[in-house]
Structures are given as C-alpha cells and as structure tokens.
Amino acid sequence: xxxxxxxxxxxVGLMILQTTFVPFLSVEGFLPDLxxxxxxxxxxRRGQLDATVAGFAAGLLxxxxxxxxxxxxxxxxxxAGFAAGxxxxENNTEQTLSxxxxxxxxxxxxxxxxxxxxxxxxxxxEGMSIPTLMEYTIVTSLYTTAIxxxxxxxxxxxxxxxx
Amino acid sequence: MxxxxxxxVLLFREYVVLSGLLLISLTLLAFNDNVQMRxxxxxxxxxxxxxxxxxxxxxxxxxxxxxxxxxxxxLVNLTDEVSRLREARxxxxxxxxxxxxxxxxxxxxxxxxxxxxxxxxxxxxxTLNLGSRDSIREQMPVIGDGxxxxxxxxxxxxxxxxxxxxNTDFRASxxxxxxxVDGILAWDGRSLLLNNVAKxxxxxxGDVVVTSEYSLTYPSNIRIGIVxxxxxxxxxxxxxxxxxxxxxxxxxxxxxxxxxxxxxxxLMLERRSPGQSRR
Numbered sequence: 001x002x003x004x005x006x007x008x009x010x011x012v013g014l015m016i017l018q019t020t021f022v023p024f025l026s027v028e029g030f031l032p033d034l035x036x037x038x039x040x041x042x043x044x045r046r047g048q049l050d051a052t053v054a055g056f057a058a059g060l061l062x063x064x065x066x067x068x069x070x071x072x073x074x075x076x077x078x079x080a081g082f083a084a085g086x087x088x089x090e091n092n093t094e095q096t097l098s099x100x101x102x103x104x105x106x107x108x109x110x111x112x113x114x115x116x117x118x119x120x121x122x123x124x125x126e127g128m129s130i131p132t133l134m135e136y137t138i139v140t141s142l143y144t145t146a147i148x149x150x151x152x153x154x155x156x157x158x159x160x161x162x163x
Numbered sequence: 164m165x166x167x168x169x170x171x172v173l174l175f176r177e178y179v180v181l182s183g184l185l186l187i188s189l190t191l192l193a194f195n196d197n198v199q200m201r202x203x204x205x206x207x208x209x210x211x212x213x214x215x216x217x218x219x220x221x222x223x224x225x226x227x228x229x230x231x232x233x234x235x236x237x238l239v240n241l242t243d244e245v246s247r248l249r250e251a252r253x254x255x256x257x258x259x260x261x262x263x264x265x266x267x268x269x270x271x272x273x274x275x276x277x278x279x280x281x282x283x284x285x286x287x288x289x290t291l292n293l294g295s296r297d298s299i300r301e302q303m304p305v306i307g308d309g310x311x312x313x314x315x316x317x318x319x320x321x322x323x324x325x326x327x328x329x330n331t332d333f334r335a336s337x338x339x340x341x342x343x344v345d346g347i348l349a350w351d352g353r354s355l356l357l358n359n360v361a362k363x364x365x366x367x368x369g370d371v372v373v374t375s376e377y378s379l380t381y382p383s384n385i386r387i388g389i390v391x392x393x394x395x396x397x398x399x400x401x402x403x404x405x406x407x408x409x410x411x412x413x414x415x416x417x418x419x420x421x422x423x424x425x426x427x428x429x430l431m432l433e434r435r436s437p438g439q440s441r442r
Contacts, residue, residue: 071189
C-alpha cells in the first residue's frame with residue numbers, strides 16, 4: 001500500500017514537472033514525456049496489470065490537469081502501460097533498469113503512445129498526414145528516450161555501488 | 164457458471180482490465196466536442212456503414228412477413244390518397260392560375276439506402292450509400308417516407324453522413340400547417356421541440372408541422388411530424404411544443420436526397436442585411 005502511495009506521489013510530482021519545467025526543454029515544439037518514463041519504470045518493477053492501471057491513472061491525471069482533450073492521454077497511456085508490461089521479468093528487474101534495454105523499452109512504448117496520441121490529436125487538422133504523424137511520433141519518442149537515459153544511468157550507478 | 168466466468172476473468176485479467184480502462188477512456192473521449200472528435204465520428208460512421216453494407220446482403224427473413232403486410236396496407240392507403248391528391252392538384256393548378264400565383268418548384272430526388280445508424284448519442288447520424296459520385300453535396304436535405312429526415316453533413320466519394328432531426332446540432336425553420344405558426348425546430352437531447360412559439364399563438368395536439376418558407380437549407384412544406392404535446396410554461400412568453408417526427412428512425416432503410424440548393428440571390432441579400440441567420 002505504501003509503495004502505491006509513494007508511486008502516486010511520484011506521478012503527481014512528475015506531472016507538475018511536466019507542466020511547469022518541461023516546457024522550457026521544448027525543442028522546436030517537441031517535449032519529452034516524463035510520465036511515460038515513469039510508466040515504463042513502473043511496468044518493469046510491477047508487471048503488466050499494475051502498469052496498465054498506472055498508465056490510465058497517470059493519463060487521466062494529465063487530462064484533468066491540462067483539460068485539453070479529456071480521455072486522450074488516459075487512452076494512449078493505458079495502451080503504453082500495457083505494452084511496457086510485456087517486458088516485465090521479476091528476475092531481471094535491476095538489470096533491465098540499469099541497461100540500454102530500459103531505453104529500448106522506453107523508445108518502443110513511447111512510439112506506441114505517440115502514434116496513438118498524435119493519431120487522434122491531429123485528426124481533422126489541415127497538416128494531418130502520415131509523414132507529419134511519423135515526424136511527431138519519432139521526434140517525441142527519441143526525445144523521451146534521451147531523457148530516459150538519466151534514470152538509467154542513476155540505476156546503473158546504484159547497481160555499481162551495490163555490487 | 165459464475166466460477167467459470169471468475170476463472171476466465173482471472174486468467175485474462177490483464178486483458179479484462181485493459182478493455183475496461185480503454186472503454187472508460189473512449190467514453191471520456193466521446194464527451195469532447197472538438198474538430199478531432201467530429202472527424203473521428205464521421206470516419207467511424209462511414210467505416211461502420213461499409214461493414215453494415217457488406218453484411219446487408221444476408222437476407223432478413225425474420226419480420227419480412229409483417230413488413231410485407233405493413234407495406235401492403237400503406238400501398239392501399241397511399242393509392243387512395245394519390246387519387247384524392249390528383250384531384251386536389253388539378254384544383255390547385257386551376258385556382259393558382261386564377262390568382263396568378265407561381266408553381267412551387269419540384270426538386271430532383273436521389274434514392275439511397277441507409278447503411279449505418281448512430282441513434283444512441285446526442286448527435287445522431289445516418290450513413291447513406293450515396294456520395295459525391297452521386298452528386299451529393301453537403302447541406303442537401305434528406306427525406307424519407309414519413310417526411311424530413313435531416314441534412315447531409317459530410318460527404319465522401321461513395322458515402323455521406325446525414326445529421327438527422329434527433330441531433331442537438333440540428334435546427335430548421337418550421338411552421339404549423341393549419342395555423343401557419345412559425346418556430347425553430349430543435350432537439351434538446353430528449354424531445355423534438357418547436358421553439359419560439361408564443362403563448363398566444365394557436366397550436367393544437369395533432370397539428371401537422373412542415374418546413375417553412377423562412378428556411379434556407381430546406382424547401383418549404385416538407386412534412387416534419389405532428390404536434391404531440393403542448394405545455395404552457397410558467398415564467399416564459401413561450402409554449403413548449405413537442406413534435407413527434409413523421410419518420411421512424413429505427414426502421415428507416417431508404418431515403419431520398421433532395422437536389423436542393425438555396426437561392427443564391429436570396430442568400431446574398433440576407434447575408435448583406437444585418438441580423439440574418441436562418442437554417
């Protein structure tokens with residue numbers, strides 16, 4: 001219970017960071033998604049079921065805070081959480097988090113998330129086309145993955161100290 | 164039985180939770196009313212229409228007999244009505260000539276089939292197997308056997324989406340045929356209403372409601388339905404007039420799109436004058 005409460009507080013903290021600090025890291029309008037990194041981390045630690053619920057809760061929180069497009073972040077982050085859950089292996093949790101495998105999982109889940117998110121978000125807009133959707137998906141996924149390297153190095157250092 | 168269901172849910176709990184959460188997300192998404200969702204709705208309706216059309220080749224034997232009887236009865240009634248209308252038309256032509264009035268124009272109709280229905284939402288629509296290939300354009304009126312069905316809102320090559328009377332975005336200028344009382348037809352999500360009818364005006368239950376000459380989108384005198392109930396409201400200047408549509412949207416299968424475009428001269432003139440915005 002305490003673990004879930006702590007995770008919820010981390011998610012709220014990351015959400016506040018996402019809406020206040022992260023916009024300053026904007027590159028040509030593209031932003032990394034801190035909540036998605038947290039969902040992938042949660043999936044590797046807790047498994048598919050918890051990650052799916054965490055994805056939904058985080059997405060809903062994002063929707064409620066931004067009030068931009070209610071349900072969209074919840075929808076795409078639920079799918080991302082479910083996808084991330086496939087990489088859960090309770091015997092390899094620490095190794096996964098501290099290796100480049102973590103970044104690959106972030107990249108894949110971010111791609112799944114962004115293709116769903118932007119696939120709906122760009123509907124009906126004049127610039128909607130497959131190349132535009134790909135551009136949004138690839139750039140945002142790569143940027144999120146790059147930011148995901150920070151926790152990966154932190155886990156790697158921790159594991160180095162532990163061994 | 165319950166044990167089996169429980170075992171099944173337990174075995175596939177990840178998928179069950181995923182489905183449940185996606186369903187909640189989609190419900191939340193459906194509450195939005197922005198460009199994206201309108202685009203998605205139109206796309207989904209056309210996609211469902213395509214599937215339904217493919218499935219419609221399977222004959223519907225159940226209910227065929229009762230439908231046949233109903234159609235036979237309607238045919239008898241209509242044959243009788245046609246002969247009386249012929250007489251009335253001849254009389255009408257004669258009287259119009261006497262008074263020097265112009266004939267009301269007839270608009271060409273394009274018949275089509277309903278291949279998709281959305282009747283459970285606030286913004287209900289139909290999908291027709293007619294599109295731009297059949298010269299269908301947006302804002303064309305659609306009629307059925309019972310009268311006005313709605314207006315074409317989106318057109319693709321082979322399909323079009325119709326915004327029906329039971330849609331919160333639908334508006335039409337209408338009038339009571341007997342007393343010539345005008346009002347604005349709108350659906351509030353539960354009932355079809357004739358709005359802006361002052362308390363002093365003459366509207367009775369059973370009166371036929373038709374489109375009025377004030378409408379730019381619809382030709383005049385298309386039957387809409389009948390007055391089902393009239394409520395006197397306290398604290399307002401208007402009556403609440405409930406309309407029962409002539410069209411049964413649940414059973415509707417065939418419709419006609421009217422090749423009607425508003426009179427450009429009138430449109431331009433009304434747009435130039437301030438305060439003109441009619442449907």
